[in-house]
Amino acid sequence: MAPPTLVVIAGPTAVGKTELSIQLAKQWACEILSADSRQFYQEISIGTARPLPEEWQGVPHHFLGFLPLETPYTAGRYEQEALALLEKLFTKNDRVILTGGSGLFLKAVCAGIDPMPEIDAEVREKLNHRLATESLSVLFQELEQLDPEYAAVVDRQNPRRVLRGLEVVKSCGIPYSSFRKAQPKKRPFQMVGLCLDRPRAELHARINQRVDAMVAAGLEAEARSVYPKKDLNSLQTVGYREWFEHFDGNISKQEAIEKIKAHTRQFARRQLTWFRNDPFYQWFHPDDQAGVAQFLASVLSKPS
Secondary structure, eight states, X not given: OOOOEEEEEEOOTTSSHHHHHHHHHXXXXXXXXXXXXXXXXXXXXXXXXXOOGGGSTTXXXXXXXXXXXXXXXXXXXXHHHHHHHHHHHTTTXXXXXXEESOHHHHHXXXXXXXXXXXXXXXXXXXXXXXXXXXXXXXXXXXXXXXXXXXXXXXXXXXXXXXXXXXXXXXXXXXXXXXXXXXXXXXXXXXXXXXXXXXXHHHHHHHHHHHHHHHHHHTHHHHHHHHGGGTTSGGGXXXXXXXXXXXHTTSSOHHHHHHHHHHHHHHHHHHHHHHHHTOTTEEEEOTTOHHHHHHHHHHHHTSOO
C-alpha cells in the first residue's frame, strides 16, 4: 500500500501552479489545499488571482476565500488546521496536493513553525510611532542592517512584515531570521516538493498580462469596495495598496497599474529567493510535463 503523500507545488506568482495542481489532482482524484495567504480572504478574489469554484474543474479546494478581511490568521493557525484536514483527507486518498506561493505557510505544514520570542510592548509601540512619522523605506533600510537575511525575502512594501523583523531583533537582540531555522517537525506522511519557474522575461510577461486581465475583470472596483478598510493588515498587499494611493489622489490610474506590475515582479523575485534557499524543492518549468511526470513517478513509487 502506498504511503500517504503530500505533493507540494510551489513557485512565484503567475508561474502556473494552479494549472499543474488541477491537472495532477484530476489524474489522482485527490484534493487541493491552498497555501496562498492572500487568497484566504473572501472579499479580494480578483487582485489575488484566487481560482473560483467554476475554475476548479471539479477538484475540491480548501483554504480559499474562507476568511473576512478583519480576521487575523497566522501561519501557526494554518499549520494546525491544515494538518487536521490532511488527517481526514488521507483516509480517502493516499495523495493530497498543497500549493501556493506563501513560503512561510508552506513551511508551516511541511516543517512546522519555529517558536517566536516575546515582543517588548515598548519596542512595538516605538516602531509603530516611527512608521507613522517616518517612511517605510527608512525602517526597511534599518532592517537590512540588522537582519539582512530576512530583509532579502521580506515584502519590503508590507509594513507589518518589516516591523515584525525589527521588533524581534530589537526585543531580544537576535535576528528574526535565526528563529526560522529550527529542526523540522516529523509528519505522519511523506512529502515531495516541486517548485516551478520560468525564464525571467517569460515570467514578467505573464505577470504583466495577468495584471491587465485583473484590471479588465474589475480590479479597480474591487479595490474601491474594500477602500474603507484599507488600514487592515490583510490589505497591505500588492494590487490594493497601489489603488489606495490612486484613490487618495497621489497617483494616476495608469501609474497605479504600472506600480502593481512592478511590485508584483519584485514580489515574485522575493518568492524565488525564498524557495531557492530550501533544498526540499526540485525545480521544473511548468511546460516540462514529461520531466514532472518522471520525477513524481520515481518518488511516489518508493516506499516510505
